[in-house]
Amino acid sequence: MSALSIKNLTKNFGLAEVICGVDLEVEKGEVHAVIGPNGAGKSTFFNLLSGAFPSSGGEIRLNGERIDGLTPEKIQQRGLSRSFQVSNVFVNLSVFENLRCACFKTAGSGYVFWRPASKIKAANERAEEVLEMIGLQALRDVPAGALPYASQRALEIGMTIACGAEVVILDEPTAGMSNTETAQAISLIRQVAQGRTLMIVEHDMGVVFELADRISVLVYGKIVATGTPEEIRNDPRVKEAYLGEEAA
Numbered sequence: 001m002s003a004l005s006i007k008n009l010t011k012n013f014g015l016a017e018v019i020c021g022v023d024l025e026v027e028k029g030e031v032h033a034v035i036g037p038n039g040a041g042k043s044t045f046f047n048l049l050s051g052a053f054p055s056s057g058g059e060i061r062l063n064g065e066r067i068d069g070l071t072p073e074k075i076q077q078r079g080l081s082r083s084f085q086v087s088n089v090f091v092n093l094s095v096f097e098n099l100r101c102a103c104f105k106t107a108g109s110g111y112v113f114w115r116p117a118s119k120i121k122a123a124n125e126r127a128e129e130v131l132e133m134i135g136l137q138a139l140r141d142v143p144a145g146a147l148p149y150a151s152q153r154a155l156e157i158g159m160t161i162a163c164g165a166e167v168v169i170l171d172e173p174t175a176g177m178s179n180t181e182t183a184q185a186i187s188l189i190r191q192v193a194q195g196r197t198l199m200i201v202e203h204d205m206g207v208v209f210e211l212a213d214r215i216s217v218l219v220y221g222k223i224v225a226t227g228t229p230e231e232i233r234n235d236p237r238v239k240e241a242y243l244g245e246e247a248a
């Protein structure tokens with residue numbers, strides 16, 4: 001069974017159809033990148049998957065269960081978690097506190113005042129694990145707002161996986177990074193991909209071709225090709241989409 005199964009998905013903004021009947025099967029355990037020219041609908045597509053936008057038609061299944069129509073919180077509880085292009089951390093909380101907050105979302109515990117001690121212990125332990133994974137132990141007590149940009153993005157990735165999601169969506173995880181920071185982010189994403197299904201939107205083709213098992217190309221709200229990096233590199237429709245963009 002696919003991790004994500006998307007059938008005839010559409011999204012209209014008024015009269016404009018921005019996602020036009022997308023069909024896609026994302027296999028369990030793969031890193032699946034979505035690429036496409038500016039304005040192709042990539043962010044909108046991810047917003048539909050995470051429930052940030054309601055779809056206009058079609059269906060989205062996570063491990064076989066319909067998730068379209070659910071709230072982002074419910075979708076996260078079902079095991080799909082999404083990071084954001086724009087920073088999504090609590091700037092006044094420390095790195096560790098941010099991770100702990102994200103851990104409390106596990107199993108739908110949400111933000112409540114009273115919690116059983118066992119849940120607090122489990123969240124602390126999970127936050128420690130994630131802190132180590134994202135390599136921010138030395139910055140553990142620093143307010144997230146005071147972190148360097150690349151560390152903030154690493155924290156965001158940490159928060160995305162802290163809740164225990166099996167399917168993780170990353171939106172432009174290396175945007176605005178230097179070459180060294182990008183290399184570190186790639187290595188973190190590889191680690192995050194272990195035992196999970198990952199979808200990424202990324203403009204940096206170097207990152208896409210290095211990380212992705214398969215790539216889908218979205219053009220004007222339609223997937224024009226899905227395949228391995230090699231297949232996509234040689235696909236005439238893809239060349240046309242990008243050459244068309246350059247010529248414009």
Ligand SMILES: Nc1ncnc2c1ncn2[C@@H]1O[C@H](COP(=O)(O)OP(=O)(O)OP(=O)(O)O)[C@@H](O)[C@H]1O
Nearest residue numbers: 013014016018036037038039040041042043044045
């Ligand atoms: N909330 C909205 N209301 C109306 N139109 C929208 C809205 N969000 C996106 N659009 C339109 O949908 C189209 C696709 O936008 P989207 O941001 O999904 O593309 P994208 O592929 O992510 O672009 P980029 O690569 O530049 O981030 C654009 O024409 C955009 O103007």
